[in-house]
Amino acid sequence: MVIGRNVSSGSPYEGPTGFSRARRIGDIIAVAGTAPIGSDGKTVALGDPYKQAKRCLDIIEWALGELGARLENVIRTRVYLTDASRWEPVARAHGERFGDVRPACTFVEVSRLLDDDWLVEIEADAVLTE
Numbered sequence: 353m354v355i356g357r358n359v360s361s362g363s364p365y366e367g368p369t370g371f372s373r374a375r376r377i378g379d380i381i382a383v384a385g386t387a388p389i390g391s392d393g394k395t396v397a398l399g400d401p402y403k404q405a406k407r408c409l410d411i412i413e414w415a416l417g418e419l420g421a422r423l424e425n426v427i428r429t430r431v432y433l434t435d436a437s438r439w440e441p442v443a444r445a446h447g448e449r450f451g452d453v454r455p456a457c458t459f460v461e462v463s464r465l466l467d468d469d470w471l472v473e474i475e476a477d478a479v480l481t482e
Contacts, residue, residue, distance in 0.1 A: 359418040361386075361411055364393050365466065374415035379480040381419050385432065385473045386411045387465065395469040401433070402441035408474040409449050416478055423449055425478040428456040432473045436461035442472050 358372035365371075374383040388404035389411075390396040397403030413423055431446065433439055439459055446457065455476075465473050 357419060359415050361389075361415060362391075362393075363387070363389055373411070374419055376419040376421075381416060381421050381425070381478040381480070383412050383415050383476040383478070385430075385475050386415075387467065387470045387473045395467060398469055399471070400441075401438045401471045402445050404470065405431075405442040405445035405472050405474065406448075408472060409445060412474060412476050413449070416476070421478045421480055424453055425480055426450065426453060426455045426476050427479050428477045429458075430475040431457065431459045432462045432465065432475075433459060434462060434464055434471055438471065446474075 356375055356377035359374045361373035363373065371384055373386070374381055386408045388396045388407040390407070396407045416422060416425065429446065429450070431442060433442060436459070443459070450457075
């Protein structure tokens with residue numbers, strides 16, 4: 353018996369890796385690390401961390417909506433950057449979406465992501481409330 357609901361974004365990594373874009377159990381939703389992948393399966397906005405972050409956040413917002421949540425329900429985000437010196441444009445994109453919500457947030461530099469063209473990957477956790 354499967355408990356909870358899953359959402360797939362069609363990422364080419366979901367099937368072989370055995371994960372879902374997002375999973376909801378009860379009032380809790382976890383959105384997996386979300387990369388700047390376009391609907392064609394290719395990386396969007398090569399070299400542009402701001403536009404890549406916006407794409408990640410678009411996918412996250414869509415996944416939350418599929419599970420009955422909105423950005424206002426997000427309580428934590430995690431932002432993975434391949435170059436921490438480029439944090440400001442990513443923070444600007446994050447602030448445009450979450451400026452009023454102000455979830456707990458962590459920015460972390462990583463040595464690399466699965467695709468060398470990805471400059472950023474973002475995760476989100478949400479809780480549904482009455």
